[in-house]
Amino acid sequence: MRLLRSPIRDYAWGSRSVIAELQGRPVPSDGPEAELWLGAHPGAPSLVELADGTPSLVDVIAAAPGHWLGSAVVSRFGPQLPYLMKVLAADAPLSLQAHPDLDQARAGYAAQAVAGAGHRNYADGNHKPELLVALTPFEALCGFQRPDLSADVLAGFGIAALDPVIASLRAGVDGLREAVRLLLCWPPAERSGLVAAVAAAELPERFAAEQALARRLAGHYPGDPGVLVALLLNHVWLEPGEAVWMPAGNLHAYLRGAGVEIMAASDNVLRGGLTPKHVDVAELLRVLRFEVLDEVALPPVPVSPGVVTWPVPVPDFVIHRVTLDGESPRVTLPVDGPRVVLCTAGQVAVTDGPGAVDPDGRAAPGPAEVVTVPPGRAAIGAAAGGALTFTGAGTAYVASVGVR
Numbered sequence: 001m002r003l004l005r006s007p008i009r010d011y012a013w014g015s016r017s018v019i020a021e022l023q024g025r026p027v028p029s030d031g032p033e034a035e036l037w038l039g040a041h042p043g044a045p046s047l048v049e050l051a052d053g054t055p056s057l058v059d060v061i062a063a064a065p066g067h068w069l070g071s072a073v074v075s076r077f078g079p080q081l082p083y084l085m086k087v088l089a090a091d092a093p094l095s096l097q098a099h100p101d102l103d104q105a106r107a108g109y110a111a112q113a114v115a116g117a118g119h120r121n122y123a124d125g126n127h128k129p130e131l132l133v134a135l136t137p138f139e140a141l142c143g144f145q146r147p148d149l150s151a152d153v154l155a156g157f158g159i160a161a162l163d164p165v166i167a168s169l170r171a172g173v174d175g176l177r178e179a180v181r182l183l184l185c186w187p188p189a190e191r192s193g194l195v196a197a198v199a200a201a202e203l204p205e206r207f208a209a210e211q212a213l214a215r216r217l218a219g220h221y222p223g224d225p226g227v228l229v230a231l232l233l234n235h236v237w238l239e240p241g242e243a244v245w246m247p248a249g250n251l252h253a254y255l256r257g258a259g260v261e262i263m264a265a266s267d268n269v270l271r272g273g274l275t276p277k278h279v280d281v282a283e284l285l286r287v288l289r290f291e292v293l294d295e296v297a298l299p300p301v302p303v304s305p306g307v308v309t310w311p312v313p314v315p316d317f318v319i320h321r322v323t324l325d326g327e328s329p330r331v332t333l334p335v336d337g338p339r340v341v342l343c344t345a346g347q348v349a350v351t352d353g354p355g356a357v358d359p360d361g362r363a364a365p366g367p368a369e370v371v372t373v374p375p376g377r378a379a380i381g382a383a384a385g386g387a388l389t390f391t392g393a394g395t396a397y398v399a400s401v402g403v404r
Contacts, residue, residue: 001341001350001371001381004046005054009035018089018136018258022344023376032091035261038340038378038399039084043123043267048380057081057380061338070383073337073401076315083317085340085378085399086261088132093217093255095275096141096226099128100287101248105268108283121283123267129314130246130263131298133321133397134238135344138257141233143250143293147172147179150232153210156203161194165228176290179232183225184272184281192223199227209235217274226273236296241321243298243310249289260342260397264316306331315402322396324348331390337383337401343373346394352385 008019014034017027037044040057047054061068065079073082100108100122109125132138144150151169154162165182168175186194199218203211210231217227233251236244238259246252251272270284271277300308300321306328309320322331324346341350351370371379373396381388390396 001352001379001385003049003371003373004038004057004340004378004380005049006036006038006046006378007044008033009037009044011035013090013092013094015089015091015258019087019376022087024374034089036087036376037084038086038342039265040081041084041265041267046378046380067384068338068382070337073383080265081338082265082401083399084263084265085319085342085397086263087135087258087342087344087376088254088261089258090254090256093220093274094253095269095277096229096251096253096272097269098251098272098284098288099130099246099248099266099268100270102127104248104287105266108268119278119280121268121270121280123269126264126266126268127248128264128266128268129248129312129316130261131243131310131312131317131319132246132254132259132261133243133300133310133319134240135258135260136240138238138242138259139255140236140238140244140257141230141251141253141255142236142244142246142296143234143252144176144232144291145234146292147176147232150179153203153207153231154228156207156210157198157201159194159197159201161190162228169232173290173292176232177285177288180229180272180288180290181281181285183228184279184284186225191225194225195221195223195227221274224273224275226275229273234293234296238297241300241308243300244296245298245310245312247313249287250293251288260319260344262317262319262399264314304331304333307333312402318400318402320398320400322348322390322398324390324392324394324396329391329393332387333390333398334387335398335400339381339383339385339388340378340399341373341381341388342378342397342399343375344395344397345375346392347375348373348390348392348394348396350379350381350396351389352381353387 011034014032168179
């Protein structure tokens, strides 16, 4: 195991307290701190603390992919870490967005290469399913709710111009695509007036939460039709330890709170509003899954004393939470492939089995030395390391892979 130095992305919606507090730095931070990236994505790779320097994790893996990733991972995903873990800290709403499946990403990325210059929807040719586990109470919009419920909400505004959208929603799931298309293609000259009318309207008491949400989003994004699209989604509040699973094609937006995210190693985002950035309506409609997402919040599933997980139906990643306390002061966790260990509370000491690495990143015989991971820091271990053993008092999130 080797400690990582990981970059913080300073997106405008980020918190000035969460990541700083987690890492024991002064609060507030100098600017917004939105995401702590823990991995080898070329957009912002972690650095590895070795005896002779701090090379990029991208370069460390490239120098010995078989050792770090294992033959099964290299065979399935190529010579790259197949997942990216993050700490996400939102003080303001993120954009409405969806991610492509693997076939869509490959086709879209290839088409861009042929087309040449112009707006690029795809940063790479990979899919980006993702799971977020709440560290604090967390508010999000996740997947489409029942269209009849959305129709009732929009009808409550009493705005005649929305009648075609409401009629499409009354048609059920078959009308969802058209309802979204109508909102995203709203005439630009009329958008500000529509969103202002929505923010000013008085809804029936049973829609108090929807009214508050619409007004809050309109305050952040006046004139953005995404304010209306947001009202078609499930409005979710997670307690710490609960998670949301966002498979490909599901429209979502994280609104407020902090969590640990894990996703396939991709930065492909197709936006659908609540943003000043480009919205490619045609491509978004091609990628979206127009289906109702009923079960949104996932509870943790116990694995063994002190260990829980949130199962997901993809091989790219698995995440476990290890809690070390008086009842479980020592935990052993079998994991496959490369593993990243993030400490979120207290302090944990972690070691892997035979097949660890020496200070220069080379394979070394015998057990690895114990690596102490303080809060807000992470460490990486090679696939050859075998099971992980944790001691101390604290909480750690462990990313690994599902492929065997």
